[in-house]
Amino acid sequence: MNNSFRLMYIRDIPVEIHISWLLIFFLFSISLAQGYFPLMVEGLSSQVYWATGIITTLLVFASVLTHELGHSFVALSENIPIKKITLFIFGGVAQMEEEPTSAKTELKVTAAGPLTSFALAVITGGLYYLALPPGQILSEAIFFVARVNLIMAVFNLVPAFPLDGGRLFRSIIWYFGKNMLKATRIAVTVGSMLSFFAMGFGFVIIFFQGNLFGIWLIFLGWMIYQAGQSSYSQLVFKDTFSGVKVSKIMSTNLQTVSPDATLEELVDYFLRYKYGAFPVVYGSTTHGIVTLQEMKEVPREKWPYTTVAHILTPLKETMVINPDSDAAEVMMKMANQNIGRALVMEDDGELVGLLSRTDMMRLIQMHMVLGE
Numbered sequence: 001m002n003n004s005f006r007l008m009y010i011r012d013i014p015v016e017i018h019i020s021w022l023l024i025f026f027l028f029s030i031s032l033a034q035g036y037f038p039l040m041v042e043g044l045s046s047q048v049y050w051a052t053g054i055i056t057t058l059l060v061f062a063s064v065l066t067h068e069l070g071h072s073f074v075a076l077s078e079n080i081p082i083k084k085i086t087l088f089i090f091g092g093v094a095q096m097e098e099e100p101t102s103a104k105t106e107l108k109v110t111a112a113g114p115l116t117s118f119a120l121a122v123i124t125g126g127l128y129y130l131a132l133p134p135g136q137i138l139s140e141a142i143f144f145v146a147r148v149n150l151i152m153a154v155f156n157l158v159p160a161f162p163l164d165g166g167r168l169f170r171s172i173i174w175y176f177g178k179n180m181l182k183a184t185r186i187a188v189t190v191g192s193m194l195s196f197f198a199m200g201f202g203f204v205i206i207f208f209q210g211n212l213f214g215i216w217l218i219f220l221g222w223m224i225y226q227a228g229q230s231s232y233s234q235l236v237f238k239d240t241f242s243g244v245k246v247s248k249i250m251s252t253n254l255q256t257v258s259p260d261a262t263l264e265e266l267v268d269y270f271l272r273y274k275y276g277a278f279p280v281v282y283g284s285t286t287h288g289i290v291t292l293q294e295m296k297e298v299p300r301e302k303w304p305y306t307t308v309a310h311i312l313t314p315l316k317e318t319m320v321i322n323p324d325s326d327a328a329e330v331m332m333k334m335a336n337q338n339i340g341r342a343l344v345m346e347d348d349g350e351l352v353g354l355l356s357r358t359d360m361m362r363l364i365q366m367h368m369v370l371g372e
């Protein structure tokens with residue numbers, strides 16, 4: 001995640017803070033110091049309220065971090081490396097290097113987070129009820145932390161993927177159905193329905209009760225909906241292309257044009273074959289690629305005497321890939337650099353295929369329909 005800075009390392013796991021967290025830190029401290037604590041315990045100096053507000057916010061922060069460490073330590077014990085932990089506006093994410101490969105592992109890793117929060121709630125709540133004098137500001141701070149941990153455990157158990165509850169739900173369907181992709185689709189669908197319900201409820205309480213808490217519900221619902229959709233499409237993507245070589249998915253039925261062809265001749269190619277681009281080849285030498293877009297940029301009256309050689313994208317500016325490359329990696333690269341198509345060539349320069357993003361999107365769609 002961008003806009004984060006590294007805070008520390010815990011058991012070699014980098015812990016980062018997203019800048020949005022600083023805003024939350026400020027808002028949290030202010031509302032505790034100016035609103036909550038003066039209400040709970042009267043008659044103290046503003047320094048005491050502020051100090052307690054900041055300490056409590058730090059304890060809340062530590063609670064979120066502990067929740068993520070719960071996930072992380074169990075993941076490590078299951079041999080899943082953790083890339084990093086990022087703490088941001090609504091909590092945190094422990095980013096795993098790879099997804100759990102079995103339903104049982106996912107269940108364990110996921111359950112560890114809410115269980116950690118429950119444990120913290122019980123410890124701090126127990127401390128408050130059994131050991132701390134009521135009515136004192138420090139006791140109230142501990143009690144506040146206890147409640148935050150309880151809320152964190154319960155909120156994360158809402159079965160809206162990718163929240164912990166949604167992941168637990170997925171691991172159970174996955175375990176019984178033996179199909180991760182299908183289980184994810186069901187979990188994401190349920191999660192989306194819950195998100196829409198939360199957003200709808202948010203609108204209702206804003207319009208009928210004037211309750212501005214609805215804004216948070218709408219925002220939260222939208223975030224969860226987005227996160228669910230994107231984690232599903234990432235999964236489909238990985239599942240479609242994992243271990244697949246470029247040679248498997250490239251189009252081999254190559255139609256090439258000569259660099260000497262005029263644009264008027266080129267038009268016939270576009271009309272006849274309906275491709276968006278053609279490799280430009282003369283003899284056994286590949287010169288580059290010519291696209292419909294490049295042709296359209298030349299005024300029509302110049303088409304009879306302009307040749308393909310004048311407008312093509314030369315080979316050195318074209319993305320060239322090896323047929324043995326990993327399809328998933330290539331596709332990521334094309335998406336990142338916004339490249340529409342790539343030429344597939346052997347090491348000796350022989351042109352063997354063409355890979356286009358539209359072909360790959362079609363493949364993903366087909367996989368989504370047939371793959372299950």
Ligand SMILES: [Zn+2]
Nearest residue numbers: 113114156164
């Ligand atoms: Zn969690």
